Amino acid sequence: MGLIEIIKSGFSKPRLISIVYMIQLILALTIGLQVYQVFGASIGNSLSLEGLKEGNAHMVINDLLNTHGASLSPLLGQVRWMVIVYLIVAAFVHGGIWYSIIKQYEKTSIWVGGSTYFLRMLIIGIVMSLIFIIWSALVWGPYLSKIQYWMEALASEEPILWGGIAIAVLWSFGAVFIFVASCFCKIFVIRDGIKVRVAMWKGIKASFKKTWKCLPVLFAFFMILALLYIMHSLVDDWTLFSTTIGVFVLFLIQQLVVWIKIGLRVSTYEYLKGRL
Amino acid sequence: MRWILVFILALLITSQVHTQDDVHCQPTISDTPLSERLANYIFNINFEHEQHTVTGTEKIFWKNNSPDTIRYIRLYMYLNAFKGPESSYLSEANMNIMGQNLRGRSEDDWGYVNVTKARQGDNVITDMTYVQPDDDNDQDQSVLQISLAQDILPGETMILDLEFASKLPRTIARSGFANHDFNHFVHWYPKMGVYEEDITGKWDWNCHQFLRQMEFYGDHGNYDVTIELDDQFVIGGSGCRQMYKEPIAGKEGRVKTRFIAHDVIDFGWVASPNLVEYMDEWEHVEIRLLSPPAHASLTKRLLDAAKHSLQYFDDHVGVYPYSTLTMLDPPLHGLRSGFMEYPTYITGGSFYSFPKGIRSMESLMVHEFSHQYFMQILANNEKEDPWLDEGFVTFYEDCVMEDWHGSSSLIDLFGYKVGNSSFTRNEYASMSNKRTSPITTVGYEFIGDYKGTIYSKTATVLQTLKRYLGADQFDEMIKGYFESNKFTHPRKADFISVVKEAFAKYPNLLSSSIDRFLVDALDESKIVDYSVINVGSAPSGDKDDDGNQLYHNWSNLERKGDFIVPVELRLYWKDGSWTDEVWDGVDPIHPVYELSTKQLQAIDIDPERKLFLDIDFNNNSYTLAPDNGGIWKYATRSIYWVQNIIQSASFLM
Ligand SMILES: [Zn+2]
Numbered sequence: 001m002g003l004i005e006i007i008k009s010g011f012s013k014p015r016l017i018s019i020v021y022m023i024q025l026i027l028a029l030t031i032g033l034q035v036y037q038v039f040g041a042s043i044g045n046s047l048s049l050e051g052l053k054e055g056n057a058h059m060v061i062n063d064l065l066n067t068h069g070a071s072l073s074p075l076l077g078q079v080r081w082m083v084i085v086y087l088i089v090a091a092f093v094h095g096g097i098w099y100s101i102i103k104q105y106e107k108t109s110i111w112v113g114g115s116t117y118f119l120r121m122l123i124i125g126i127v128m129s130l131i132f133i134i135w136s137a138l139v140w141g142p143y144l145s146k147i148q149y150w151m152e153a154l155a156s157e158e159p160i161l162w163g164g165i166a167i168a169v170l171w172s173f174g175a176v177f178i179f180v181a182s183c184f185c186k187i188f189v190i191r192d193g194i195k196v197r198v199a200m201w202k203g204i205k206a207s208f209k210k211t212w213k214c215l216p217v218l219f220a221f222f223m224i225l226a227l228l229y230i231m232h233s234l235v236d237d238w239t240l241f242s243t244t245i246g247v248f249v250l251f252l253i254q255q256l257v258v259w260i261k262i263g264l265r266v267s268t269y270e271y272l273k274g275r276l
Numbered sequence: 277m278r279w280i281l282v283f284i285l286a287l288l289i290t291s292q293v294h295t296q297d298d299v300h301c302q303p304t305i306s307d308t309p310l311s312e313r314l315a316n317y318i319f320n321i322n323f324e325h326e327q328h329t330v331t332g333t334e335k336i337f338w339k340n341n342s343p344d345t346i347r348y349i350r351l352y353m354y355l356n357a358f359k360g361p362e363s364s365y366l367s368e369a370n371m372n373i374m375g376q377n378l379r380g381r382s383e384d385d386w387g388y389v390n391v392t393k394a395r396q397g398d399n400v401i402t403d404m405t406y407v408q409p410d411d412d413n414d415q416d417q418s419v420l421q422i423s424l425a426q427d428i429l430p431g432e433t434m435i436l437d438l439e440f441a442s443k444l445p446r447t448i449a450r451s452g453f454a455n456h457d458f459n460h461f462v463h464w465y466p467k468m469g470v471y472e473e474d475i476t477g478k479w480d481w482n483c484h485q486f487l488r489q490m491e492f493y494g495d496h497g498n499y500d501v502t503i504e505l506d507d508q509f510v511i512g513g514s515g516c517r518q519m520y521k522e523p524i525a526g527k528e529g530r531v532k533t534r535f536i537a538h539d540v541i542d543f544g545w546v547a548s549p550n551l552v553e554y555m556d557e558w559e560h561v562e563i564r565l566l567s568p569p570a571h572a573s574l575t576k577r578l579l580d581a582a583k584h585s586l587q588y589f590d591d592h593v594g595v596y597p598y599s600t601l602t603m604l605d606p607p608l609h610g611l612r613s614g615f616m617e618y619p620t621y622i623t624g625g626s627f628y629s630f631p632k633g634i635r636s637m638e639s640l641m642v643h644e645f646s647h648q649y650f651m652q653i654l655a656n657n658e659k660e661d662p663w664l665d666e667g668f669v670t671f672y673e674d675c676v677m678e679d680w681h682g683s684s685s686l687i688d689l690f691g692y693k694v695g696n697s698s699f700t701r702n703e704y705a706s707m708s709n710k711r712t713s714p715i716t717t718v719g720y721e722f723i724g725d726y727k728g729t730i731y732s733k734t735a736t737v738l739q740t741l742k743r744y745l746g747a748d749q750f751d752e753m754i755k756g757y758f759e760s761n762k763f764t765h766p767r768k769a770d771f772i773s774v775v776k777e778a779f780a781k782y783p784n785l786l787s788s789s790i791d792r793f794l795v796d797a798l799d800e801s802k803i804v805d806y807s808v809i810n811v812g813s814a815p816s817g818d819k820d821d822d823g824n825q826l827y828h829n830w831s832n833l834e835r836k837g838d839f840i841v842p843v844e845l846r847l848y849w850k851d852g853s854w855t856d857e858v859w860d861g862v863d864p865i866h867p868v869y870e871l872s873t874k875q876l877q878a879i880d881i882d883p884e885r886k887l888f889l890d891i892d893f894n895n896n897s898y899t900l901a902p903d904n905g906g907i908w909k910y911a912t913r914s915i916y917w918v919q920n921i922i923q924s925a926s927f928l929m
Contacts, residue, residue, distance in 0.1 A: 024919050032915035039907040045811075047880055047897035052906025058694045060906075062702040063894045079918060083925045090926035125929035132928055153455060155550055155607040156570040158628045182928050236913075237691035244905035251912040258919045265923075 003220055010267025016100050017262045019110055020093050024258065027082055027089075034075055042068040054242045087129075091122035094186070101269050102190045113190075120189050120196050127200060128182040135178065139171045176218055181207035183272045191273075210275055221268055228257050301516035303538040303620075304597050305560055310539040311496030311763035314339045315468040323505040323547060328387075328444040328453040330503070334465055336436040337497075338428075342471050342479045346428040349436075349471075350407070350483035351420045352494075354463035355389035357486035358445040358452070362415035364408070365486045366448075373449050376612065387445030387452065391420060391466055395437040399425030410485045410720070418486040420466065440466055447612040450623070458606070460613040460623075461513075462544040463492075470495055470657075472765065484659050487720045491651075491658035491665075494541040496763050501543060502534040510553060512566045512602045513545025514621040537619060539597070539763060541655045544618030546604050558583045559590075562600050568607035570628045574637070578605055578624060581638040585645040588676040592751045593649055594758040601648075603641065615640055617647030633689030635681060639696060643673040653762050661768060662719040663798075667734020674700055674735060697739055697888070703732035705891040711801045716768055736888050737797045743886035744786040745778060753778035768798070785842050785858065785886075793841060797889065802839035806861070806881045807895035809834050813850075813875040820873055829876035831898070833859065833866040839889070846883040848899070850875040856883075877901055 011017070043049065048060045065072065092114040098121075099113020100106075143164065150160050185203030188194055194202075232254065235241065241250040304310055321332030340346050357365035361378070371378045394401040403423035408416050428434045442464045444453045453459045469483025470493055484490060499515060507521060507529050515537025524530050537543055546566065554565040556579045563582050567575055582603060586596055604623040606614045614625030622644035626637040646669040650656070656664035674696035677685035684693035704710075712724020715734050722730070742750040757766070757774040772794055779790040786793055796802045809832040816826045833845070845857040851874055859866050859881070868879065878899035885893060 024922055025915070027922065028915040028918035031918045032911045035914045036907055036911035039910060040904070043894045044904070044907065045898045045900075045902050046894045047878060047899055048894045049903055049906040053903070053909055057906075059698045059702070060894060062698075062706065063892045066702075066706050067892050067894070075914075079921065082918065083922055086922040087926055087929055090922075090929035094926075094929055121929065125926075128928040150608075151611070152609055155455070155457065155609055156568060156628065157608045158570045160608075161628055179927060233690050241909075242905075244903065244908070247905045247909045247912065250909070251915075254912060254916040258916065258923070261920075261923060 003217065006217060006271045007264070007267050009270040010265075011263045013100060013105055013266060014263075015107070016097060016105070016110055017259060017266060020097065020262050021255075021259050023089060023093060024086070024262075025255075027086055031075060031079060031082065034078075035072075038068065038071045038075070039064070042071065053244075053247065087125065088122065091125050092118045094125075095121040097266060097269060098186050098190050101266070101273055102187060117186075117190060121186065123196050124182060124185050124189070124200065128178055128185070131181075132175065132178050135174045136171065139167055139174065143167050176215070177207050177211050180211045180214060180218075180272060183269060184210075184276055187273055187276050191276075206276060214272065214275055217271055218268070221264055224264060225261065228260065232257055301518045301536055302599050303516045303536050305595070305599060306597065310597055312339070312341065313497045313539065314341055314495040315497040317465075317497065317499050317501075317543070319465065319499070319501040319503075321501075321503055323459070323503055323509075325456070325459060325506060325509065325547070328459055329441060330461065330464065331441045332439070334438040334440055336434070336438065336466075336468060338434045338436070338468050340428045340430055340432050340434065340471070342473070343430050344471075344479050345430065346424065346434070346471065348421055348423045349434070350409075350469040350481040351391075351422065352418065352463070352467040352469060352483060352486075352492075353389050353391075353406070353420045354418055354467075354486045355387045355442055355444075355451060356406075356417035357463075358387040358448045359417060360386050362413070363418065363486070364411055364413045364416040365418065365488060367413070368488045374612070376448070378448065381446065385446040387443050387448075389440060389442040389464065389466060391422075391438050391440050393437075393439040394422055396425040396435070401425055408485055409481075409483065410487060416485055419469070419483050438466055447610070450613045450616045452613070454607075454609040454612070457550055458546075458548045458610040458613075460544075460546050460604075460606075460610065462542075462613075462616070462618060465543075467494060467542070470765070475767070475769075482657065484720070487659075489662070489719050489722055489726055491662065491719075492542060493657045493659055493765075494655070496539050496541055496655060499535070499537040499540060499543040501537075501545070502532060503545070503547075504530055504532050505547060507531040508549040509547045510549065510551040510566060511545060511547045512551075512553070512564060512604065512621070514540060514543045514602070514619045516562075516600045540619035541652060542619050544621050546613070546623075548607070548610070550607060551604075554579065556583065558586045560599060561586055561596060564600065564602045565605060566602070567605040570607075571605055571626055574605065574626045574628075574630060577632075577638055578603060578626065578641055581641040582645060584680045585642045585676050588679055589646070589649060589672070592675070593672070593754055594653075594762065596648065597653065598648075601645070615644065617644045617651060619652045620648065622647070631689060634687050635677065635685065638680075639673055639677050639686055642676045643669055646672040646676070649758065654758065654766050655764070656766050659720060660718050661716070662722075663715045663730050663734045664766065664768070664771065666731045667715065668738065670700055670731040671735035671738040674739070697735075700732045700735045701739070701888055703728050704736050704889075710803055710891070714799050714801050716798045733889075739888040740797075740886065741775065741786075743884070743888060744784050745782060746784070749778060749782045785844065789840075789842060796839050800839075803837035803891060804839040804841055804887060804889045805835075805837040805891050805895070806843060806887075807834050807836055807892070808832075808879055808881060808898035809865075811876060811879050811898045811900055813877070813900070816871060824873040826871055826873055827875050829870045829872055829874075831868040831876065831879045833868065833879070833881060835861055835864050835866070836895075837891070841887055841889075843882040843887055844884070846880045847876060848878040848880070850877045 043064055051057055051060045095117035096110030096114035100109040181204045184206045185199045188199035188202050316337040318335040321330045323330050357363045361371055401422055405421050406417040407419050407421045444459060446452055447454055451462045469481045472482050473479050511533050513535055515535040518536045519534040521531040521533055524532055551566040552569055554575045556563040565575055565579055582601055598620045600620050602621045605626050611625055614623045616623045624641040630637055650668040651658060651665040658665055677696040683695045685696045686699050687694040707725045707728040712729055713722045715729055753774055761770050776790060779787045811831045813827050813829045816828050818826045820826055840861045842860045845859050846854050848854045880897040882896055
């Protein structure tokens with residue numbers, strides 16, 4: 001299967017993508033609307049708003065934070081809680097996505113799959129996240145703990161930087177293996193109906209065996225994501241978007257990026273299902 | 277008769293100090309002295325890099341320009357502040373300097389400076405004691421008092437021959453060595469204190485111990501420094517090079533370098549085998565950058581920073597009178613020696629492949645360069661009036677950077693833009709407690725956010741003065757301040773007088789209250805914050821003579837702070853026109869009312885943002901027709917980022 005076909009396979013389920021998108025949007029809106037409210041209540045009648053639109057915002061934002069920071073900082077706490085809530089919601093959502101990919105894709109698949117496999121997805125998610133945390137600590141811990149010492153001992157930061165990049169690459173490889181393992185594990189649970197514990201073991205083993213061959217496609221996906229981010233940050237800077245209509249157009253572009261990212265996730269799942 | 281003898285003696289001594297026939301490098305652009313040259317030094321020293329020591333001789337020629345007969349002198353022995361935990365500097369800091377914990381250091385990691393022998397003419401001096409003029413810590417050895425064998429009469433020049441030994445500590449606050457190859461010699465020699473008349477008219481030694489929140493203070497003079505060292509070392513420092521790494525007969529592998537610096541207040545130098553020298557020039561100035569090999573790609577940025585600074589100061593402040601500028605970009609392990617200023621020698625700091633869009637390395641180099649004017653040429657007492665250099669330098673750092681890179685001078689990366697003056701203003705405006713010690717507090721007595729006040733608030737005050745006075749008029753004022761105070765020790769009063777003069781010469785909104793402004797800004801911790809409470813417009817029911825509807829237009833303004841400054845008001849009308857008014861700021865609430873055929877739409881206090889000290893500009897204006905596009909931009913952006921965060925966080929779920 002070529003890359004285009006792989007991508008197509010994911011985007012052939014627009015309804016599924018859109019449901020996931022809507023769930024994420026609703027959660028994000030609760031923050032976005034509060035940001036709107038706080039800004040409106042604190043500087044809503046100020047002429048400084050002109051500056052905000054033009055991206056010439058350092059002074060406006062800092063004065064806002066200095067004076068009204070207390071009303072904005074709780075939002076950061078909310079984002080933290082939202083991530084935790086979404087992790088639980090995600091167990092449901094991903095159960096639904098996997099069910100739609102593996103079993104059947106119908107109007108109600110995401111709800112059926114989500115409710116059937118919620119707990120199993122949650123357990124797999126938690127265990128894999130723990131493995132990921134351990135992996136991260138193992139790889140980054142020794143490096144980070146040495147930085148202070150290296151600052152005093154080394155004549156150049158070059159090895160620290162390149163060492164950091166090398167570790168980031170190694171860490172990413174590990175992350176990919178863990179990601180593939182978690183996907184395989186979910187496939188085993190849903191496709192073969194085996195127990196989570198067995199599926200996890202099989203998933204990890206399969207990941208070690210098969211991830212290597214998947215790397216080019218996964219890397220291609222990663223590059224597409226990176227490209228999306230770069231494109232967004234480039235257009236974000238355009239003065240074209242410094243009008244009210246421009247702000248709206250930019251919002252549409254941002255939402256399209258988010259939607260495409262979900263589609264790519266579904267495509268990745270389709271691809272990995274095909275590899276097992 | 278005695279008078280004639282003194283005169284002849286003085287002539288002889290002067291010729292000894294100043295007739296350096298063998299000097300061919302020209303440290304300044306002038307053939308004649310630029311300063312009074314009160315404190316002059318000739319060094320002949322040996323640098324032993326394995327031990328991080330210098331030993332040798334120091335000849336001091338010090339002119340008594342006071343009406344007093346001097347019987348003892350005081351010397352700064354600042355390397356002794358790093359002798360061990362008992363020094364006032366380290367005990368005050370609780371052994372923690374800039375995040376560096378100094379506990380558990382080995383013996384070799386401490387430094388010292390000792391005078392091993394002192395001679396005045398043929399008389400050997402034995403009466404030398406460490407004194408503590410600022411605290412009663414008798415363990416502190418940062419000031420040495422030497423009782424002279426012969427009195428120094430007013431107008432006479434003392435010649436003192438010292439033998440001394442200095443050892444660098446592992447770097448503490450810029451002085452020291454890092455890993456056996458990097459050696460930074462600052463505050464490394466016995467240095468003359470300043471004998472001066474204080475503001476009460478009393479003459480005495482101004483020679484403070486080395487305490488926290490203290491920098492340096494010295495008289496201008498000439499330095500002739502000859503250093504013997506191993507030939508693999510690259511060496512750079514203040515002044516010009518009279519001789520560079522010349523082999524010494526009979527000493528295999530040892531070379532001599534000689535620096536000459538004129539009309540400077542100090543001398544610093546660096547030696548390391550792992551530095552690369554890059555040369556550039558700007559008009560009469562030879563620019564030398566010493567950089568670690570890994571920073572090769574950054575050299576242009578730093579050299580450009582120097583050249584832009586030189587040009588800006590030449591245009592806006594005064595001529596750079598020296599022929600050299602040496603910059604050090606320290607290696608990683610020498611970074612603690614970075615970000616500091618010495619006469620014609622400055623140190624910065626950078627990182628390998630530092631993004632071009634973040635210009636902090638340029639900005640900091642500009643900052644250190646600016647000290648050549650504020651600290652070195654205008655040699656204020658950095659211990660007592662730190663704002664006169666750090667505040668002015670921060671202001672000029674912002675001016676140079678914005679002149680060079682525009683309004684996003686500090687950061688311009690991925691659409692995130694920050695200008696220097698906005699950054700500086702925010703350092704002050706974001707201080708959680710702005711009621712700390714005022715700007716003009718003596719440095720070592722300051723309580724509160726030192727950086728936010730001494731550096732940033734001062735710069736913001738200067739920015740405010742510039743905006744009220746006008747850029748050209750401000751330049752003229754500073755040029756006057758520079759010309760009349762260069763190569764002296766300016767104090768607060770010197771600056772205040774030029775400000776008052778300029779505001780009298782060029783009347784503006786602030787002129788009538790400039791005296792009160794200067795007191796409130798510099799000697800108090802008052803806060804400026806103007807805000808608009810409301811704006812309204814409603815039909816009055818009446819019509820004017822032409823039958824047009826008349827409107828009641830009103831607004832209420834509030835002075836939230838206790839700092840009163842007159843400001844301009846701009847009233848924006850619905851038809852697109854505007855009118856300007858003035859508010860003296862005296863009453864805490866200021867109602868605005870106009871009966872007009874036009875409808876008031878918005879009001880802006882200080883529309884040109886001249887009053888840069890106002891801690892919140894957002895509340896300066898109020899409009900009945902707000903454009904929410906900007907708020908939507910941030911709301912939609914936060915939606916986008918939350919979506920991305922939850923997507924990434926759930927990649928294993
Ligand atoms: Zn400074």
